[in-house]
Amino acid sequence: AQKVTQAQTEISVVEKEDVTLDCVYETRDTTYYLFWYKQPPSGELVFLIRRNSFDEQNEISGRYSWNFQKSTSSFNFTITASQVVDSAVYFCVTNAGGTSYGKLTFGQGTILTVHP
Amino acid sequence: DSGVTQTPKHLITATGQRVTLRCSPRSGDLSVYWYQQSLDQGLQFLIQYYNGEERAKGNILERFSAQQFPDLHSELNLSSLELGDSALYFCASSFPDWGNEQFFGPGTRLTVL
Numbered sequence: 232a233q234k235v236t237q238a239q240t241e242i243s244v245v246e247k248e249d250v251t252l253d254c255v256y257e258t259r260d261t262t263y264y265l266f267w268y269k270q271p272p273s274g275e276l277v278f279l280i281r282r283n284s285f286d287e288q289n290e291i292s293g294r295y296s297w298n299f300q301k302s303t304s305s306f307n308f309t310i311t312a313s314q315v316v317d318s319a320v321y322f323c324v325t326n327a328g329g330t331s332y333g334k335l336t337f338g339q340g341t342i343l344t345v346h347p
Numbered sequence: 348d349s350g351v352t353q354t355p356k357h358l359i360t361a362t363g364q365r366v367t368l369r370c371s372p373r374s375g376d377l378s379v380y381w382y383q384q385s386l387d388q389g390l391q392f393l394i395q396y397y398n399g400e401e402r403a404k405g406n407i408l409e410r411f412s413a414q415q416f417p418d419l420h421s422e423l424n425l426s427s428l429e430l431g432d433s434a435l436y437f438c439a440s441s442f443p444d445w446g447n448e449q450f451f452g453p454g455t456r457l458t459v460l
Contacts, residue, residue, distance in 0.1 A: 264446050275349070276437060276451035283446065322390065326446065333378055333441060334403050335449060337390040 233258050235323050235338035243344045244313055251309045252341050254323030258304075260284075265299065265306045266324040270340070276322075282306065313345045350374065351452035353438050359458045365426040368455045372419055372440030378402070379421040380441075380449060381413055385434040396421055428459045 234257040244250050256265065267279040280292065282299050289298050294314075298307045310317055323338040350373035360366055372379050381393040392405035396415035407413075410428075415421040425432060435456050439449035 266448060268451075274435065275453050276439075277349075278448045278450065281448050333380060333395055333447075333449065334392045334405060335380070335382075335439075336392070339389050 233260075233263075233325050233336040235325055235336055237321075237323050237338040237341050239341045240339070241342045241344070243346065245346050246315060247312050248345075249309060249311050250313050250343065250345075251307055252321050252323070252343070254306045254308065254338060256304050256306060256323070256325050258325060264326045266326075266335070267297070267306075267308045268322045268324055268337075269319045270322065271319040279321075280308070310343075313343075315345050315347055318343060318345045349450040349452065351438060351440050351450050353436075353452035353455050355455060356453065357456050357458075359460065360428060361460055362428055362430060364428050364459075365424065366428065366457065368423040368425070368436055368438075368457075370421045370423070370438030370440075370452060372421070372438075373442075373450055376440035376442040376450075377419065378441050378443070378449075379415055379419070380439040381407075381421070381423050382437040382439065382451075383434045384437060384454075385431075390437075393423070425457070430459050433457055433459045 236255045238253045263284045265282045269277045294311045296309045320340040322340050352371045354369045377398045380395045384390045393407040394413050395403040413423045435454045437454045439451045441447045441449045
């Protein structure tokens with residue numbers, strides 16, 4: 232069974248600080264995908280990034296970057312120069328292959344508060 | 348706007364009642380997923396449909412059922428409601444299903460009194 236653990240329950244930063252959200256996952260699958268979703272105060276779930284298990288290349292997309300290390304089963308997410316609008320709950324997510332098809336398994340979420 | 352629509356936005360009902368939540372996927376998406384978000388359980392997968400057929404089941408209660416219609420919209424039926432069923436219910440869609448990101452609707456907040 233898949234499991235996702237986000238070590239930080241809450242993080243509080245001041246605007247323009249960089250912030251890294253930690254995520255560790257467990258799976259027996261050899262092929263899988265990892266995602267980060269954001270849930271702002273308005274409540275909707277917003278897709279941010281996706282990474283498959285075969286690609287450990289770390290990337291940057293605007294102010295977002297991620298560090299995927301298969302050896303440690305970690306998929307950390309960094310926001311550079313945080314802004315107040317980044318305040319939200321961030322979920323690290325993985326999918327299950329095989330018979331579970333597109334089921335997503337969510338971490339418990341990290342509440343990020345960015346103060347002006 | 349994800350392109351996934353859910354109705355109603357809010358639903359308040361009493362214990363023992365039955366409700367139906369409706370979801371319309373993004374244009375072209377064949378898969379529909381239902382998730383439940385509650386304070387104690389977090390976000391949990393309930394069930395998935397692909398082009399009208401049930402594809403995967405999570406920890407969905409027997410009192411809950413779902414279906415996907417030929418026009419690909421889906422309905423989640425919750426019956427014999429209990430206080431503990433109060434939660435935010437999300438629908439998501441994707442095409443094709445495995446590996447692609449899922450796009451979530453705005454959710455239906457169900458309150459059982």
